[in-house]
Amino acid sequence: MAEISAADVKKLRDITGAGPMECKNALVSTGGDFAKAEKMLKEKGLAALEKRVGRATNEGKIFVKINDEGSAAALVELSSETDFVARNPDFIALGGVIADKVLEKNLSAPNDELNGLVQELATKIRENMGLKRLCLVKASSNEYLTQYIHGDGNIGVAVKCETDKPEIFKNEEVKSFIFSLALHIAAFNPAAIDRSKIDQKWLKEQEEIFKSQMDKDEKLKGKPEKVLAGILQGKVNKHLSEICLLEQGYVKDEKLTVAKAIEECSKKAGAKLAVNDYVYYKVGQAE
Secondary structure, eight states, rough: OOOOOOHHHHHHHHOOOOOHHHHHHHHTTTOHHHHHHHHHHHHHHHHHHHHTTTTTOOOOEEEEOOOOOOSEEEEEEEESOOOHHHTOOOHHHHHHHHHHHHHTOOOOOHHHHHHHHHHHHHHHHTTEEEEEEEEEOOOOTTTTEEEEETTTTTOOOOOOHHEOOGGGOOOOHHHHHHHHHHHHHHHHOBBBGGGSOHHHHHHHHHHHHEEEEEEEHHGTTTOOOEEEEEEHHHHHHHHHHHBBBBGGGEEEEEEEEHHHHHHHHHHTTSSSSEEEEEEEEEOOOOO
């Protein structure tokens, strides 16, 4: 029988993620044949994973990466069963690899290659994982991208701003302000940039909810229809001001709306500045 060295056991552990005794036993049972031992352990890992396939993957991390040219940003949600695995260095490294591939190959959705990478690590760690979603945000020469990751990767944001004078994106104050917009979006999760971007069907449903609430309010019984219409519109306007980015109180000075803060930054920079797009990802949150 071939002698099993500690170095062989370590090498097998590094590849398969199995425990030291599992690795040693696999090498012993295969007569020291490293390839067969690796295959045996990977098959065990896959079998263990198959038993966990139905388990919920509500933990995980958000990864955001901008390419060196600043022309594209990738956002990725990689999920796991437990927060423990979400903190695993291999899990974190995989999220970075996937984000790089999204940028490199201009991907807009998960594919077999990316899902295969996730499956490979899931087999090694023996915990159910998933590539929940990803997106690619592209920027032109008059646009600027920035990113923000909140906490331990629970929330990730990418923001795209545009200007009529691209040179202002070299201004550190302007870059800092755009980063603050990303921080604001992470904190308040606006539904849209402004009212024009709100889905009209959804808005109609909200109006119906407000009207139903008003119909049950005894204080409003007997009020003229014109007055009731005004109250309803007021409720809708208040709600829109709370969920539309440009109307929200700016995170660093709630006396200012985000629109006003952008206006002030634009004046200081001597150029027009506007939020063109943003993406907000939160672990476990449906799109």
